[in-house]
Amino acid sequence: MLARNAEALYWIGRYVERADDTARILDVTVHQLLEDSSVDPDHTSRVLLQVLGIDAPETELDVWSLTDLVAFQRKTKGGGTSIVDAITAARENARSAREVTSTETWECLNTTFNALGERERAAKRLGPHEFLSFIEGRAAMFAGLADSTLSRDDGYRFMVLGRxxxxxxxxxxxxxxxxxxxxxxxxxxxxxxxxxxxxxxxxxxxxxxxxxxxxxxxxxxxxxxxxxxxxxxxxxxxxxxxxxxxxxxxxxxxxxxxxxxxxxxxxxxxxxxxxxxxxxxxxxxxxxxxxxxxxxxxxxxxHAVPWVAWSDAGHRDPLPAGKGKK
Known part of the structure; x- marks a missing residue:
């Protein structure tokens, strides 16, 4: 198997699992904030952002600002990954490795990616749970399709390993x-x-x-x-x-x-x-x-083959004064 395909399958497994787990954690936190008035929204939100590795803003946080950061923000700061970013990355990896994925798994990820905008708008009307349950369901569908349509070869093992x-x-x-x-x-x-x-x-x-x-x-x-x-x-x-x-x-x-x-x-x-x-x-x-x-x-x-410098890179005579590379 090509290294790029192995890496793509590994990261598909990781990103789909990350989107699923993040949706589960955020869904429970949102329900807790909405149902228990004794819980401090700002403190609870900051704890969750710390868990996910997402930088918290200086402004006070509530259910909606937390959802925007964890679910919808593109290119999150701090090293963490939002749900939208995770689904996007999984889809891009699947697109680059179409020859080693099944049509069903590709269509699942592609359809999920294309529905993100509509689901985000629906969440802002109906509440975060609508979007989060959609992500959980699609992640479960992807896992089921992968288990039922992929051969138990090295590609499948890389995906399971990542997950x-x-x-x-x-x-x-x-x-x-x-x-x-x-x-x-x-x-x-x-x-x-x-x-x-x-x-x-x-x-x-x-x-x-x-x-x-x-x-x-x-x-x-x-x-x-x-x-x-x-x-x-x-x-x-x-x-x-x-x-x-x-x-x-x-x-x-x-x-x-x-x-x-x-x-x-x-x-x-x-x-x-x-x-x-x-x-x-x-x-x-x-x-x-x-x-x-x-x-x-x-x-x-x-990345089994490391970058190798030219064999004479450390032995060349210095350039004459006043001259340089074009």
């Missing part, structure tokens, strides 16, 4: 925003809803809401597909398939494989009861691992 790494990163960001909250804070319900885990958590723990169990469920659950451990296992499996070296006698054969395995093993054998004690440090480590894995994948697969 899994992005899911870990976004879930870590969401948990970091709650570090320091009390064990009985209602914010833990918000975390569960933002991760799409509320109903599954209640069925798993028989309705008992406890911060330790919430963190345990989102970090360590082996069966819930949006947990950090499950996503790390999925990323590790996809990378093993790409490397075609699952039976290597020396263990990890690439830097990305080593980083994913280390992050997964550190979670796999941790004692659940002590998660809250070192939560911030553990989450920061996971966030760094996501960044390092992305860099390792880029070096190994997407």
């Amino acid at each position: 899994a790494i992005e899911r870990v990163d976004m879930t870590v960001r969401m948990l970091l925003s709650r570090v320091g909250d009390s064990a009985v804070s209602p914010a833990w319900v918000t975390v569960l809803r933002s991760a799409g885990a509320h109903d599954t958590y209640l069925r798993t723990y028989r309705g008992v809401l406890d911060a330790n169990r919430v963190v345990e469920f989102i970090l360590l659950d082996r069966l819930f597909p949006r947990s950090i451990f499950y996503s790390l296992k999925l990323a590790e499996h996809s990378l093993d398939e790409l490397l075609h070296s699952r039976g290597s006698r020396v263990g990890a054969t690439s830097e990305a494989q080593r980083l994913l395995g280390r992050a997964r093993s550190e979670l796999e054998f941790v004692r659940p009861g002590v998660l809250l004690e070192s939560l911030e440090m553990r989450l920061a480590g996971l966030q760094k691992s996501c960044f390092d894995v992305g860099e390792a994948l880029s070096t190994q697969y997407f």
